[in-house]
Amino acid sequence: MSQESLPLIAHLVELRRRLLLALAVVGGLFLALFAFANDIYHFLAAPLLAALPQGGTMIATGVATPFFIPMKLTLFVAFFLAIPWVLYQIWAFVAPGLYKHERRLILPLVISSALLFYLGLAFAYYAVFPVIFGFFSATAPEGVTVATDIANYLDFVLALFFAFGLVFEIPVAMILLCRSGVIAPDQLARQRPYVIVGAFVVGMLLTPPDVLSQTLLAIPICLLFELGLWLGRLTPPPRDPEDAEHD
Incomplete structure (x- = not known):
């Protein structure tokens, strides 16, 4: 059944x-x-x-x-x-x-x-x-003793962990999009300028409010996009489900 x-x-x-x-x-x-x-x-x-x-x-x-x-x-x-x-x-x-x-x-x-x-x-x-x-x-600043609270530190690093863990899933998401026929690799390639801008926007939203951590997240997004684009080009296009039943 x-x-x-x-x-x-x-x-x-x-x-x-x-x-x-x-x-x-x-x-x-x-x-x-x-x-x-x-x-x-x-x-x-x-x-x-x-x-x-x-x-x-x-x-x-x-x-x-x-x-x-x-x-x-x-x-x-x-x-x-x-x-x-x-x-x-x-x-x-x-x-x-x-x-x-x-x-x-x-x-x-x-x-x-x-x-x-x-x-x-x-x-x-x-x-x-x-x-x-x-x-x-x-x-x-001079005269300031750095003493981070352990609870605040944990929240900070967990936010970064989840942000980077999800960002590194970009190649898998792109393969699924290409394999399902939602978008073609050539169409994705034409969106590269928007992806670069979006990477810094995502970095701003997912990381703490400082330029350094935002940049360190945005750069891997751009590189992972290129990796996903390359893998998407190697992914065969979707087939007719009726034909797939005969595999």
């Missing part, structure tokens, strides 16, 4: 099952990492601590903040680590309704999406954070 012929309740039950499987792995990873919450936060804070001037430190302004903030970070880390499994559950839910040639395409895209997301996180941590925090520390 095809997925289209299943009643709505069956779809909802299957969706619920897939969500529970995804949440179970996220919860299991969180419990496994619980004992290392403080170590994880120290690793995350390393780029800022390395950029602070001598005597600079981080502070906690809330009574329970030293406990809850590392726990919050650990939950996000568990989710990040479970992303391949979460994406697989999404793929497994939609796969029965896809044609055979579409199923062959989706799984590589799921894998590449997870890898690109991790690459975005790594780029933010190893390339962007040292530059941003070094710049902020160097521009602090």
Whole structure:
């Protein structure tokens, strides 16, 4: 029986099952990492601590903040680590309704999406954070002691992580657009000037309000657009679904 012929309740039950499987792995990873919450936060804070001037430190302004903030970070880390499994559950839910040639395409895209997301996180941590925090520390007014609150720091870096993780998905999105026939690679190429302007607008919206972090996000957007454009040219055009049934 095809997925289209299943009643709505069956779809909802299957969706619920897939969500529970995804949440179970996220919860299991969180419990496994619980004992290392403080170590994880120290690793995350390393780029800022390395950029602070001598005597600079981080502070906690809330009574329970030293406990809850590392726990919050650990939950996000568990989710990040479970992303391949979460994406697989999404793929497994939609796969029965896809044609055979579409199923062959989706799984590589799921894998590449997870890898690109991790690459975005790594780029933010190893390339962007040292530059941003070094710049902020160097521009602090004389007589001002830099003492960042750990809760504010976590919100700051999580915003950058999500921004760079999503931005690095641009090639996958462009491949899907080209493969589905929504837009042709040549049409995308003609939009390059607008993409460059839009990259800086997106950088302004997704990153903290400073020119440096906005630029560090806009430049990868432009480069990833070019990569997606190149891959889109290699992607075959969509085929007639009736022909695809005979694969």
